[in-house]
Amino acid sequence: MYSSESECRWHLIPISFSLSLSLSLSILADLVITLKDVRVSVPVAIKRGDNANLICHYDMEGAELYSVKWYKGKREFFRYTPKEIPALKSFVVAGLSVERPQSNGSHLTLMAVEPTATGKYSCEVSADLPSFDTMIVSSEMEVVDVPVTKPLITGIKQFYRIGDVVLGNCTSYNSKPAANLTWLLDDKKFSCIAKIHDVYEQRVDRWIEDERPKLMAASASPVGLNPVNYVHSIYDQSSAASSYHHHDGSDFDNQNSDAYMTQIQGNLMVEEI
Known part of the structure; x- marks a missing residue:
């Protein structure tokens, strides 16, 4: 009898384990994330x-x-x-x-x-x-809020002599956030591109004649045929909230809290080729 009871116990343990395992798997299946x-x-x-x-x-x-x-x-x-x-x-x-x-x-x-x-x-x-x-x-x-007008280039003349300094200014008015401005130089053409995210992009060009300038240096960083960005990120609202300093020494204060102005200025050096 003892031997028979002993065998019975050994058979019951696997059955109990099987039921426990099956129940655990069922509970886990209900907990699976459906989304x-x-x-x-x-x-x-x-x-x-x-x-x-x-x-x-x-x-x-x-x-x-x-x-x-x-x-x-x-x-x-x-x-x-x-x-x-x-x-x-x-x-x-x-x-x-x-x-x-x-x-x-x-x-x-x-x-x-x-x-x-x-x-x-x-x-x-x-x-x-x-x-x-x-x-x-x-x-x-x-x-x-995108600008209602294209960016404005000032300071670039039509004619230059070898050795002259080309001083140009590009301004984009009244946008929120401030536009991101980029200068491009291609042969005798200077271009300024104003961009805000992917919803606004405007480009203006200025040509010079007779003499071909060779770019030596810029006020912010070297400039070549590749785009060069002179302004703060469009996400940097500090540039929109502060005053801007013109090259003539005067200051511009933004009087309209809903209107933002970005301004960039690059000094372009011309040398004899």
């Missing part, structure tokens, strides 16, 4: 008055969608819940106007954006029962 690849496509910059298209990408991995919520900062302004009626809901947030016919569970359109729409936008995606998995991702958007 994957949640990300947002938000314009880095957009011009004032344009419509902004925001996209929330997600992979439900076979689970049912419970809701998609959009936030500006910490305030919810749009919600999509496919099992509710109505499925689309929008909430009042200052400076935001949702175009409902163009919005759904993945796409969202903001109409005629103003500078107050600048900020962080977040998309929160939630799966339905049993997991209720939730993921949230964010991205920044900036509403840009």
Whole structure:
């Protein structure tokens, strides 16, 4: 009898282990995250008055969608819940106007954006029962005031003699943020390019005649046929808020808090070839 009972115990232990292992695997399977690849496509910059298209990408991995919520900062302004009626809901947030016919569970359109729409936008995606998995991702958007006029080149004359110094100034007025300015030199043509993110780019050219200048030095850094940038980054608002010093010794103070001016000045040396 003792021997028989001993065998029985040895057989029961594997059975108990098998049941425990099966139960553990079942619990782990229920804990697997069903949401994957949640990300947002938000314009880095957009011009004032344009419509902004925001996209929330997600992979439900076979689970049912419970809701998609959009936030500006910490305030919810749009919600999509496919099992509710109505499925689309929008909430009042200052400076935001949702175009409902163009919005759904993945796409969202903001109409005629103003500078107050600048900020962080977040998309929160939630799966339905049993997991209720939730993921949230964010991205920044900036509403840009672009200049109404092209950049202005001053100080470059039409004719120069060998050995003359070419002193040129390029100015881009009234933008937010400040435009990024770049000088280009190509044979007898001087070019200034003003750019703000990928929403604004304007170029102006000036030609000189008779003598071909050979660039020796610049006030900020060496200049060749490649673009050279003389100004602060467009993200550096300190350049927009401070006073600018002209080459004639005078100061320019920005009197309009909503208007930003960038100014660059390069001293170009000409030598005899």
